[in-house]
Amino acid sequence: MFYSNKQYGIILSKKKKEANLAKYLIEPINKLRGEITVSGAKNGVLPIMAATLLSTEPCIIHDVPSLKDVSVMVEIIRVLGAKVERKGSDMRVEVDEIKRTEAPYEYVSQMRSSFDVMGPLLTRTGVARVPLPGGCAIGERPIDLHIKGFKALGATVEIGHGFVEARAEKLVGASIYLDFPSVGATKNIMMAATMAEGVTTIENAAKEPEVVDLAIFLNKMGAKISGSGTDTIRITGVEKLTGCEHTVLPDRIEAGTFLIMGAMHDSDLLVKNVVPSHLKPVIAKLIECGVDITEEGDDLRVVSSGKLKAVDITTLPYPGFPTDLQAPFMALLSKVNGNSTIMETIFENRFAHVSELNRMGAKIKIEGHSALIQGIENLQSADVKATDLRAGAALILAALSAEGATTVHDIYHIDRGYNKLEEKLGNLGIHITRIIE
Numbered sequence: 174m175f176y177s178n179k180q181y182g183i184i185l186s187k188k189k190k191e192a193n194l195a196k197y198l199i200e201p202i203n204k205l206r207g208e209i210t211v212s213g214a215k216n217g218v219l220p221i222m223a224a225t226l227l228s229t230e231p232c233i234i235h236d237v238p239s240l241k242d243v244s245v246m247v248e249i250i251r252v253l254g255a256k257v258e259r260k261g262s263d264m265r266v267e268v269d270e271i272k273r274t275e276a277p278y279e280y281v282s283q284m285r286s287s288f289d290v291m292g293p294l295l296t297r298t299g300v301a302r303v304p305l306p307g308g309c310a311i312g313e314r315p316i317d318l319h320i321k322g323f324k325a326l327g328a329t330v331e332i333g334h335g336f337v338e339a340r341a342e343k344l345v346g347a348s349i350y351l352d353f354p355s356v357g358a359t360k361n362i363m364m365a366a367t368m369a370e371g372v373t374t375i376e377n378a379a380k381e382p383e384v385v386d387l388a389i390f391l392n393k394m395g396a397k398i399s400g401s402g403t404d405t406i407r408i409t410g411v412e413k414l415t416g417c418e419h420t421v422l423p424d425r426i427e428a429g430t431f432l433i434m435g436a437m438h439d440s441d442l443l444v445k446n447v448v449p450s451h452l453k454p455v456i457a458k459l460i461e462c463g464v465d466i467t468e469e470g471d472d473l474r475v476v477s478s479g480k481l482k483a484v485d486i487t488t489l490p491y492p493g494f495p496t497d498l499q500a501p502f503m504a505l506l507s508k509v510n511g512n513s514t515i516m517e518t519i520f521e522n523r524f525a526h527v528s529e530l531n532r533m534g535a536k537i538k539i540e541g542h543s544a545l546i547q548g549i550e551n552l553q554s555a556d557v558k559a560t561d562l563r564a565g566a567a568l569i570l571a572a573l574s575a576e577g578a579t580t581v582h583d584i585y586h587i588d589r590g591y592n593k594l595e596e597k598l599g600n601l602g603i604h605i606t607r608i609i610e
């Protein structure tokens with residue numbers, strides 16, 4: 174069923190108004206026992222959905238999380254011509270014809286990773302027109318590396334009237350060195366190169382597990398990609414790609430958030446459906462804090478007294494400590510014994526949660542790209558605001574160990590990236606209530 178843009182707009186704004194008014198009321202807990210299951214990865218499924226645009230044949234994707242960002246990506250690929258069917262956490266996408274090569278502003282403006290459709294559109298149709306993603310709460314987030322890559326593959330790229338437009342009769346393989354191992358640029362160039370003429374190499378490529386999972390998906394479609402997960406990815410172009418079936422990798426950031434939650438309390442918590450190797454830097458820091466983490470197959474058990482030691486953290490590209498867990502870990506470090514430092518090296522403006530945590534009595538100072546955290550005994554309940562997805566998660570963790578019930582506002586940020594959160598936490602006996610005024 175295809176809707177006109179006007180109809181889209183109306184549906185969206187009504188839902189958006191409601192979502193924007195929602196807040197969480199969260200009661201503190203004093204201990205945590207039980208198990209919690211991790212869903213498919215937000216940052217894994219979004220590029221995979223964009224990659225379905227590469228083939229005329231149907232793709233079946235399993236373990237698709239029900240997230241706001243996934244719904245937005247569904248609308249974007251639908252506008253471009255995809256037929257999308259969803260059943261529970263399964264999704265079937267068929268793009269037998271690209272109907273439009275311009276992605277709609279009203280959706281792209283809501284979610285940066287919609288820019289992932291650029292590479293697939295360009296290599297399949299020779300034209301791609303996508304609104305400039307623009308910055309967000311955590312930083313300016315330029316796309317210069319994506320554009321450099323498309324130009325190296327022989328495309329002309331123009332930016333004007335708020336759009337990026339790339340054109341190429343036929344993309345031709347090239348060797349591309351990325352100034353920074355950007356996840357987004359690596360994914361977009363890799364997808365564009367799948368049907369380029371000849372061989373492309375991406376050097377200083379991003380090594381994130383979501384990049385590897387995308388390469389696995391593309392190879393199932395008949396692409397010829399090797400070296401994903403290393404800093405040199407090699408793509409030999411093919412004529413056309415087929416459909417395929419794939420299960421999205423587990424969400425390591427959701428898993429890390431739950432491990433940190435467990436660590437902050439007197440707990441014995443089993444976090445299920447995890448790839449432990451994806452969380453090595455996080456597990457190492459938690460163990461340094463004095464937490465006990467053990468692997469049980471595809472699960473991780475976290476056992477903690479909740480009384481933790483201070484540690485220092487520097488965020489880095491994978492396999493370094495993930496910037497997406499910087500805020501949740503800061504909530505933990507705000508109530509440990511001793512002083513910690515967190516250095517954020519990926520995004521220039523990812524400390525908006527500091528002032529909100531300080532509203533809960535935390536003692537955190539920002540100096541340049543570092544946050545200096547003086548550990549305290551207890552956090553206090555307060556009215557706080559989620560400023561972005563991971564900042565929101567940090568406030569939920571802080572609320573669970575505060576004195577009194579906390580209200581977290583603007584939870585629409587959290588809806589973007591945590592699947593069925595209330596249900597999952599509720600099953601652990603946590604009192605978290607969504608209030609819509």
Ligand code: EPZ
Nearest residue numbers: 216286314315316317318319355356357358497519520562
């Ligand atoms: C992905 O964003 C994730 N988003 C982010 O997760 C994550 O924080 C980030 O990778 C780093 O791990 C998705 O996968 C949807 P980048 P992305 O390109 O691809 C600079 C979350 O919370 N840069 O690796 O946008 C950029 O400004 C989100 O789930 C350029 O300078 O990240 C940033 O400072 C937040 N030029 C750094 O590189 C470019 O052309 C990392 O960006 C591209 C990036």
